Amino acid sequence: MRTCLIAGNWKMHLTPAEGGALANTLRQRIGMRTDIEIVLCPPFVALPAVADALRGSEMKLGAQNVFWADSGAYTGQISPPMLVAVGCEYVILGHSETRGRFGTPDPTFTDAILRYFGENEATLNRKIRAVLPHGLKPILCVGETLEERQAGQTEKVIESQLQGALEGLVADELYELVIAYEPVWAIGTGQVCDAPEANRICGWIRQWLAHHFEPELGEHVRILYGGSVKASNAHELLHQPEIDGALVGGASLNAEEFEQITYCARTH
Ligand code: 13P
Secondary structure (H helix, E strand, O other): OOEEEEEOOOOOOOHHHHHHHHHHHHHHOOOOOOOOOEEEEHHHHHHHHHHHHHHHOOOOEEEEEOOOOOOOOOOOOOOOOHHHHHOOEEEEOOOOOOEEOOOOOOOOOOOOOOOOEEEOHHHHHHHHHHHHHHHHHHEEEEOOOOOHHHHHHHHHHHHHHHHHHHHOOOOHHHHHEEEOOOHHHOOOOOOOOOOOHHHHHHHHHHHHHHHOOEEEEEOOOOOEOOOOHHHHHHHHHHHOOOEEEEEEOOOHHHHHHHHHHHHHHHOO
């Protein structure tokens, strides 16, 4: 049995006071649910305020990124022990908004594909290796662009993302890993991936894990869907057999909407 996971990625929204207030509202409404896991991922500076608001509830805290060193001369970065110290259990890694497919930012800075931060498989691999010993659970995002989907490259792209990010790791280290299938074309566009297609890709990822590591790992790892998840489409997505939860962006900033999404969630 894989416990359903609903995570809210607040991206670069909400101050500590605003984030604390939203977390407090959610805590009162859905904070004691134990049949599913609910995780809030605010911006770094709001983590302590959200941690305070969630204390004593069943809801969990996650960060949106991390650097791989524990400490050092890395201006502007946040380390795994720092996230643990503020109460994080999860960390989103490899979100398409932090990735750069070729390791360099896109000089055109188009809004179609955000490649500002030059994340790549090698940096992600370092980050995953760095967080696991601290007990932080990575939520590793993978997914194709529209061009890649139209060219029939979806599985090939996801395979190379998985292969690069998980290079050199062994099955025993990966049982707490969470993967989020987030097609880039569905993020923030309102254009949700069809539930059966999202289910098919999540199943494909599960088979890949089973084949490359061991069958038990494929059965155990939770695979979420992310990209324009809303209260209106959550039921169909979350009732697909291969989809173990959702990584929610915009809709997680609205207490009502996020609460409705959690009502669609069930552990199966
Ligand atoms: P939206 O739900 O706003 O499309 O964002 C999805 C996402 O990027 C979650 O990480």
